[in-house]
Every structure is written in C-alpha cells, then in structure tokens.
Amino acid sequence: MQIQHHPLPSASLGTHREIASFHYGPAGGRKAYLQASLHADELPGMLVAHHLRARLKQLEDDGALLGEVVIVPLANPIGVAQSIQGSAFGRFDLPSGVNFNRGYPHLTPKLKQALEGKLGGDGDDNVRLIRELARQSLQEWPGAGETEAMKVILLSLAVDADVVLDLHCDHEAVMHLYTAPQLADRAMPLAALLGAQVVLTANESGDDPFDEACSRHWWELAEHAGTGSNVPFACLSATVELRGTQDVRHDLARQDAEALLDFLALEGFVACESMPTVPAAACEPTPLQGVEPLAAPHGGLLVFVREPGEDVRAGDVIAEIVDPVSGLVTPLCTSISGRFFARTNARFVHRGMRVAKVAGATPFRVGKLLSA
Template sequence: MHDALELSVTGDSGAALPLRAWRLNGRGDGPSVHLQAGLHADEIAGMHVLHTLLPRLREAQESGRLAGTVTVVPQANPLGLGQFRHGRLLGRFHDATSRNFNRHFHESIAMEREPGTFAAWQKALFALASEAQIVLDLHTDSEALPYLYVHEGFWPEASDLAAALSAEVAVVWGDDDDGAFEGAIVERGRREPHAGLLLAATIELRGQSDVSDALAQRDADGIYRFLCARGVVDERVEHMGWEGEAVPIGNMETIFAPVAGVLVYSCELGERVAQGQTIARIVARPGDPSSEVAMRAPQSGRIVTRNRDRLIAQGDVAIKMTGSKPSGSWGGGALDP
C-alpha cells in the first residue's frame, strides 16, 4: 500500500510541524530507495518533481511492478518552510541557530542528550533514509545547469543517473567534514557495509526559479528511468550513454564577489571560458566609472552556476565553474558554501 507516514517534528515555537512522507512498499526483491526534496526549504523545483513522480510510482506499485520500497519526502524541511520574512522564504539557514540546514548531520545523529529543534529534525529526516540503498537528495542552485554531486566511491557507475537526468556536470567528491546529508549517508554506508548502500547523490535541478510543469515532468521521467534501470521498477528502459563532464570537486572554482555592488555577467550558463577572461563585473558605485571591478576566470573551464541576485554583497558566491586542474581557493569539504 502507498501509506502516508504520520510524522512530525517540533518547531522553534514548540508547535508540532508535519513532516510529510509516503512509503510505497514493493515486492521486496528490488533496492530500497529514499527520495527527498526541499532540505533547503527555498529550493522548490524538487518538490514539484516528486509531486509529479509520486502518482507514477503508485501506479507501478498497484500494478505489481514495484520491486523495491520507495520513500518519498517532497518537503523535507518544515522548520525552513516557516521562515517567511518580508515576502521571501529564507530556507537555507535555520533562524534560531544560523546553521545551514544541509550541514551538521553527523553531529545531530551522534547526539545522545535531548536535541534541540534543529538536531531533532535532522535525526528524524536521517532516520527515514537510514535503511535505503539508493538515496537521492533534490536541490537547486541559484542559477545553474543541471548537475550532480556524487561520492567517488559511486563513480563512474552513477553516470547512469547523470544520463537519465541529462545532467551536464557531475562533481565528484571524496571527503566531507561538514556533515551534509549526503555525506552522512555515505558515512553510514561505510559503518554498515552489510546494508548495501548502492548510491547516494545530490541532484541540483538547475536554478531556484526553474519551476514548471514541463521541467518537473522531464526530471520525474528521468528519475523514473533511473529507478527502472536499477531494478526498483519492472519496466524495460533504453540504456542511455552520458556525454557530460565529470569534475573532481577540488577542480571546481567558486568565485566570490570582491566588492559589493551591481553584478553584470558577460558569460552565459554552460559557456566555456578561457583563463583570464572577464566573466562578470561589479559596479560598486553606479555613476562612478572607476568603481567597476572585473571578475576573471582563474582557469579555463565551463560556467556551471551564477548568482540570480544582481545586487551582490561582498563575499557572496557569484559564479561556480569547472576547471581542469586543482583550484587554488578550494578548502575541502563535500559541498560549496
């Protein structure tokens, strides 16, 4: 049966907040799967993707074609969903602790004393995924190409996921000291190899404004094809080769705004740029031509993300791009700031 799971977590006000999830039990002869979206509560696209995918998974279950058990959590972060301020949802950081919602999972899981609201939510969410063999965490960047974060232990086998989703870049990482959700899942797989973790990946579904029926259907179809190919659903699918670019995370360049001001891009998403090429400029004091500051590519590569805000603060991420050699500014970790 496609039973809704009756779950809740305690919000910062002390009120119970629903953590809506569905668990579709298959025959039991396929991999178990956990799909979630909205861990950063202001990243909406994945919510619509899972809303679109869920009826198709129910149909597979009802027709006896669902081999594995699938848990679907379309809105994984009820704490963040309550953080509307001045007409905007501030869903990346927890108001009460200033913590990034996708960090510190390793600390929360290990906590033995009574946890606060942030840690209790993280423990509850992690528990939903704790027995899954395939874990897909759906995010979006600010403005971006579709891309993946994948641990090196799952690569290149995970190129089937990249192909199914038409991801243009796979960022391959090895160590995580920050406690991202994906990193905590990978660490669980190392501690419990008997559980048979097959894949944990973070899927970046373009940018935060890329929410539409057409894109949701495309991405839902891609995840469904991947699940079929991995034996979760009994349905033959055509093998798809992947023609994207796999990049070690240490080769990714994250370019920060050197000053505050009006951000003007001179390159498009997906564009290949040469080392030293001007990729954007910041007008620090409009009206003063001397205040324009050029931002240049630290090495040759491809533009993967841009900041969707065109008035940028000093130190904000302006661009992320691929590179063919280690970045001089990379400081380790599984995910960018």
C-alpha cells in the first residue's frame, strides 16, 4: 500500500490542507477509484472507506489484488472543516456558495480538439490515448482557488480509472445509485449487491457532478467519432447514496464494504476461488427525469405518513404540513406512481422547501435534475 499526499493551495495565511489517497494492488493496469464524503457532512462513506482499507490491506498482503484500487477516505478537507455555530456545513463552499459536487471540468470539448485525426481502429490504444490527453487537459485547467484546485486533484486521481464510485448519502433515504443509461447494465450487479432500492439514470443531470465528469466524455467522444469508431465506454462511474446521514454504523459499513469488494471481484480486481453470488436486484433503472421532488406548500411542522422504500401511487399522501397557529393541516401528495426513496431530516419547513423524492418510471422533468 502506498499513501500519496496532494497539497491544496493555501486559501489564507497560516492554513494548509491536503488530500490523502491510499493505493492498493499493482499499478499500471486496471484501476478502480473510490472516494468518500465529497459532501463533507455526509459521513457514512468515511466509515465504509475505513473498513475497505482494512480489507484491501489484507487482500494485498495475500496477493489477491489483480489491479490498483485507490481509496480517498476524506475527499473534502475544506468542507469537513466548515461549521456554523457547531453545525456541520459540508455541502457548499462557504466563500463561494458553490456545491462541492458541481462544476467539475467537462473534458469533451478539449478532447475533441486534441484527438482530431488521432483515433485508430484499436479500442485499447484509443483508451490509452484519451486518458493521456484527459490527464494533460486537467493539468492545464485553471484552478486558482483552493476549492477549484481540490476538484482538479480529485478528478485527476479518477479520470484514468475503469471504475469510479463516489460515496455519498441523503438526509434520510434507502440505498440508491446514480449513473448513466449507457452504464446501467454494468452497474446493476453493484446495485443488487448493495441492496439498492432505486437506480437513477441520466446522460446529463446538470451542473457537471463528479461522477459524470469521469465518464461522460467516453460516450460523447464515441458519438463524435461516428459510426465505425472504436471508442469504448471505458469508465463505469456511479454515485452511491449510502442511505441517510445518521446511518453511521459499523454493521452497515462492513456490509457495504463487503458488497463493494464483491463488485470489484466481478470487475476483475480481486482474485477469488469463485465469483460472488449476485442477488436479485430490488429495482430496475429509472430515469432521473422521472423523479418528483415534493415541496412544502407553506411553512409548518412536517409529519411524514409514509416511509422511504415504500411504493406509492399517484395521489398518495406522503406527509402532512401542520400550521400550529391556525391548525391548518395540508396533505402533501405525490402526482406520480413510483418508489418513495428519500426525504429531508428537517421537521419544520418553509414554503418551497424540497422535502421528499419519489422515483417514477416515466420521464417528465427537463433542465437541471439534481437538487442544489
């Protein structure tokens, strides 16, 4: 195992932060990259990474790792240091207000120019060339501030990987995944092993999150090269939502770490006498455009009457908004049928606040599809 330290530029006099990456197995071949807590107040991924590191060290000592596995257990040292009067504030960069999981470099435009006339008929050669040019492009990316530099470092660690898993969580939720439609079939064994109850897919969700920055350019370059081109979809990337913020438990983290290792075995990173058994999936992929975010029609107490993981039908009441002064009770109903999979952990809400999400099979939304 090797530890690499990636210093961030100092944002202010007397401060210094760095990202630590842990590298297991033989480098130079296939590579898997996993990072935790890019939203720094989403903590379950840190504990999963802790258990993964112990297991990977054991596998490495046993000679059972067939490729390189990179773990970044604390992807956001900037956000983890942010608090407001004792409350963690790790989703947004305080100086700029920018979401830490938005605004990653979209590599396709630069790569199209750099690859002009250089792609050949050998898919492996094309993959090596595209990855080399992608790394060069990131070195040239203007990242003047500390947060922008952090984004470039993280993407540089992941851009040449065959598998990229970004470990997050929601407020209160069941296990769920985000990935691209082109990658859904390859991601479904991961979903099944983790017990995911929702798998959401989108070509472009809006605002360039980390997972899309790692994989989106592959199918865009293949489309640009045209019929007969040999540009594989060389990176499976997914955002893994490890339930809710309070699900920081050793039993869950060990379970999730073993599921991730089983998936890495299926992907050829771990040698084993027999391949892991993949259980039946708990869901089919559904479009991110089919998710209905439910918003509070007015302020008041939020009382849920349904639980995440339940299947609901159009018109079902998900929660009630109670005005304790007037006594008004307003039912909050879903307009679609699907799976209620995530909700806020707030129990007093303001008008317009998003409080719940239902995943439906029929796309109906356009534009930016992710929450702020």
